[in-house]
Amino acid sequence: MMVEKNISQAVIRRLPRYYRYLGQLLEEDVEVERISSHELSQMMKVTASQIRQDLNNFGGFGQQGYGYNVKFLYTEIGKILGLEQNHNVIIIGSGHLGQALANYKSFGKRGFTFTAMFDKDPKVVGTKVGDITIKAMDDLGAFLKENQVDIATLAIPKDAAEEVADLLVENGVKAIWNFAHLDLEVPRDVIVENVHLSESLMRLSYDLNQNKGEYKKDAYKSR
Amino acid sequence: MMVEKNISQAVIRRLPRYYRYLGQLLEEDVEVERISSHELSQMMKVTASQIRQDLNNFGGFGQQGYGYNVKFLYTEIGKILGLEQNHNVIIIGSGHLGQALANYKSFGKRGFTFTAMFDKDPKVVGTKVGDITIKAMDDLGAFLKENQVDIATLAIPKDAAEEVADLLVENGVKAIWNFAHLDLEVPRDVIVENVHLSESLMRLSYDLNQNKGEYKKDAYKSR
Numbered sequence: 491m492m493v494e495k496n497i498s499q500a501v502i503r504r505l506p507r508y509y510r511y512l513g514q515l516l517e518e519d520v521e522v523e524r525i526s527s528h529e530l531s532q533m534m535k536v537t538a539s540q541i542r543q544d545l546n547n548f549g550g551f552g553q554q555g556y557g558y559n560v561k562f563l564y565t566e567i568g569k570i571l572g573l574e575q576n577h578n579v580i581i582i583g584s585g586h587l588g589q590a591l592a593n594y595k596s597f598g599k600r601g602f603t604f605t606a607m608f609d610k611d612p613k614v615v616g617t618k619v620g621d622i623t624i625k626a627m628d629d630l631g632a633f634l635k636e637n638q639v640d641i642a643t644l645a646i647p648k649d650a651a652e653e654v655a656d657l658l659v660e661n662g663v664k665a666i667w668n669f670a671h672l673d674l675e676v677p678r679d680v681i682v683e684n685v686h687l688s689e690s691l692m693r694l695s696y697d698l699n700q701n702k703g704e705y706k707k708d709a710y711k712s713r
Numbered sequence: 714m715m716v717e718k719n720i721s722q723a724v725i726r727r728l729p730r731y732y733r734y735l736g737q738l739l740e741e742d743v744e745v746e747r748i749s750s751h752e753l754s755q756m757m758k759v760t761a762s763q764i765r766q767d768l769n770n771f772g773g774f775g776q777q778g779y780g781y782n783v784k785f786l787y788t789e790i791g792k793i794l795g796l797e798q799n800h801n802v803i804i805i806g807s808g809h810l811g812q813a814l815a816n817y818k819s820f821g822k823r824g825f826t827f828t829a830m831f832d833k834d835p836k837v838v839g840t841k842v843g844d845i846t847i848k849a850m851d852d853l854g855a856f857l858k859e860n861q862v863d864i865a866t867l868a869i870p871k872d873a874a875e876e877v878a879d880l881l882v883e884n885g886v887k888a889i890w891n892f893a894h895l896d897l898e899v900p901r902d903v904i905v906e907n908v909h910l911s912e913s914l915m916r917l918s919y920d921l922n923q924n925k926g927e928y929k930k931d932a933y934k935s936r
Contacts, residue, residue, distance in 0.1 A: 502919060506912035510894070535896070571915045572922035586813035593809065596894065596911050602918075641917060665921045667914065671733070671819070673758070681924060683917035685910065688819055689729035691890065692794045694864060694906035695825075696725055698888045699795035701904060 497547045497570070504544060505567055507534065512564040526557035576601050578638055579667075582654055583645035584609040584624050587669060591643060592619045602641070606633060610650075630654075634661035641665045648672040720770045720793070727767060728790050730757065735787040749780035796823050801861055802890075805877055806868035807832040807847050810892060814866060815842050825864070829856060833873075853877075857884035864888045871895040 511534055515522050527545070531538035545558060548566055568574055579602050581588045591597075592604050607619055610627040617624055625633065633639075634657075642658045644651050644666060651670035658666060665681045668674055671689075674682050734757055738745050750768070754761035768781060771789055791797055802825050804811045814820075815827050830842055833850040840847055848856065856862075857880075865881045867874050867889060874893035881889060888904045891897055894912075897905050 503916065505919070506909070506915040509915065510912070570919065570922075572918040573915065577918060577921070586809040586816065590809035590813055591910070594910070597914060600911065600915070602914060640921065641914075664924065665917055667917055679924065681917060681920045683913055683920070685908070685913055686729070687814070687817070687908065688823065689733070690906055690908055691820060691825060691864075692729040692732065692796065692823070693726065694888055694890055694904060695795040695800060696728070696793065697904045697906070698800070698863065699793075701887065701902065 501544050501547055505571060508544070509564065509567045509571060509573075512560055512567065515560050516564060522560050524557045524559055530558070573600050576603055577640040578603055578605045579641045579643060580604070580606045580608065580633075580639050581643040581645055582608050582627075582630070583643075584611075584614050584619060585645060588643070588645035589619050591645060592622065605637065605639070608633075627654075631657055631661060634658070634663065639663055641667055643667040643669070644674075645669050724767050724770055728794055731767070732787065732790045732794060732796075735783055735790065738783050739787060745783050747780040747782055753781070799824050799826055800863040801826055801828045802864045802866060803827070803829045803831065803856075803862050804866040804868055805831050805850075805853070806866075807834075807837050807842060808868060811866070811868035812842050814868060815845065828860065828862070831856075850877075854880055854884060857881065857886065862886055864890055866890040867893050867897075869893055 511530065515525065527538040527541045530541050534541070545563065548563065565574075579597075581592055581604060584607050588607060588609075592607060597604070604620075604622060607622050607624050608627050608630050609615060609624050612626070614624050615626045642663045642665070644654060646654065646669075648670040651668070651672055652674060655666060655668075655674045655676060659676055659680055664679065666674060666676065666683070668682050668684050669687070671686055673684070676682055734753065738748065750761040750764045753764050757764070768786065771786065788797075802820075804815055804827060807830050811830060811832075815830060820827070827843075827845060830845050830847050831850050831853050832838060832847050835849070837847050838849045865886045865888070867877060869877065869892075871893040874891070874895055875897060878889060878891075878897045878899060882899055882903055887902065889897060889899065889906070891905050891907050892910070894909055896907070899905055
C-alpha cells in the first residue's frame with residue numbers, strides 16, 4: 491500500500507500525537523489489532539471526523555466496520571516521520587537543559603542517538619554526561635568534519651547561538667534543534683525547529699488572563 | 714485607545730514573537746520611537762501585510778507614513794499576554810529540566826516568579842536551587858492551600874504526572890505548564906500548555922526527511 495507523500499503541514503504537526511497514542515496502545519497490548527476512529531477519538535479527545543480526515547492521507551485503512559490496523563498505521567506514521575532510520579544528534583551546551591535532553595530515554599528508542607556534547611567551559615570539558623564525555627567547543631569544527639551529524643541541538647544562551655549555528659552550517663549540518671531564544675539566520679536548505687520556552691509560558695499566561703472571569707470552551711485542548 | 718479583545722488564536726500564537734522583536738528594538742535603543750511594517754517585516758521575515766493584519770487587532774497604530782509606536786505596541790502586547798502582572802510559578806521535579814527552568818533569568822523579567830520547587834527524592838529535599846530550597850512532594854498539598862500558585866510546572870516523568878496534576882487541580886491551580894509527555898485530563902477551566910519535546914524532535918526529523926532530495930521553500934520559517 492502506497493502512502494501519499496502530499497500531506498498538509500497541519501496534518502504533519504498532528505502526526506507525532508497519533509504516533510504517541512498508537513504506540514501507547516501497542517505498549518499496553520502488543521497483540522492489539524485494530525481501533526475504530528470512534529475509540530481513537532475518545533482517547534485523543536478530537537472528533538472522529540478529524541481523525542478520519544487525517545488518516546485518510548495514509549490510504550485504505552479506515553474501512554467501515556473494521557477501523558484502523560494499529561501496528562500498520564503506527565509503522566507507516568513512523569516512516570513518514572523518519573523514525574525508522576537512525577539520526578546522530580549532538581548537543582551544544584552541557585548546562586541543565588543540555589543534560590536533560592541527553593538523558594531523555596525515549597529519544598533513543600525513536601532512533602535519535604546522542605553522539606557528542608560540547609561546552610565552552612573548560613571546567614566541564616572532559617567530564618561525563620551518561621556515557622558521553624563533554625568535548626571543548628574548539629573541537630566542534632573538527633568533529634563535524636570527521637563525523638556524520640544529522641541534528642545539532644543548541645542548548646546555549648542566545649548571545650552565542652548565531653555564531654555556533656554559522657559553524658554548524660559551514661560544516662554541513664542540515665538540521666538545528668534550537669532552544670536559544672532567537673530566530674537563527676540560516677540558508678534555506680537548513681531546517682530549524684525552535685523550542686522557545688518563554689513564548690510557551692507567555693501563551694499560558696495569555697490563556698490564564700483570558701480565563702479569569704470567562705468560561706473558556708477549549709481550554710483543555712492539547713496543542 | 715481601547716484594544717480589541719477579540720483576537721484570533723492564530724494571532725495570539727504570534728504575539729510572543731512580536732513581543733520579543735519589539736523588546737529587542739527597545740533594548741538596543743531605549744529611545745526608538747517607531748518602526749514601519751516594512752522594517753519589522755525584514756527583521757521578522759514575515760510579510761509586511763501579515764504584520765499589518767496582525768497589528769490591526771490593536772487599533773489605530775499603523776498610520777501610513779508613521780508606522781508603529783514601538784513602546785506603546787510593546788506595552789499593549791505585554792498587557793494582552795498578561796505580562797504586566799506577577800505570576801507565582803512552582804516547579805514539580807528538580808531534575809535537570811526543572812533546574813534549567815528555575816534558572817531562566819528571562820522568566821523573572823517578564824513577571825514569572827518561581828516560588829517553590831518540589832521533588833519526591835528525599836536525597837534532594839532540603840537542598841537548594843538558586844535561592845529556592847527543594848521541598849518534599851508530600852508537602853505540596855499543604856503548600857498549595859497556604860500559598861497563591863498561578864502556574865504549576867510539571868517537569869516529571871509521565872507516569873507520575875496525572876496524579877500530581879489531580880492534586881494541583883484539587884487545590885485550585887488553574888494553569889499547568891506540562892513537560893510530561895502525555896495529555897493531562899483536567900477540568901475545562903484548567904489550562905494546560907504542553908511542551909512535548911519528543912514531538913518537536915519528530916517534526917524536525919520529518920522535515921529533515923522531506924528535505925533530502927527536494928528543495929523546501931519554507932524550511933527556514935520560524936514556528
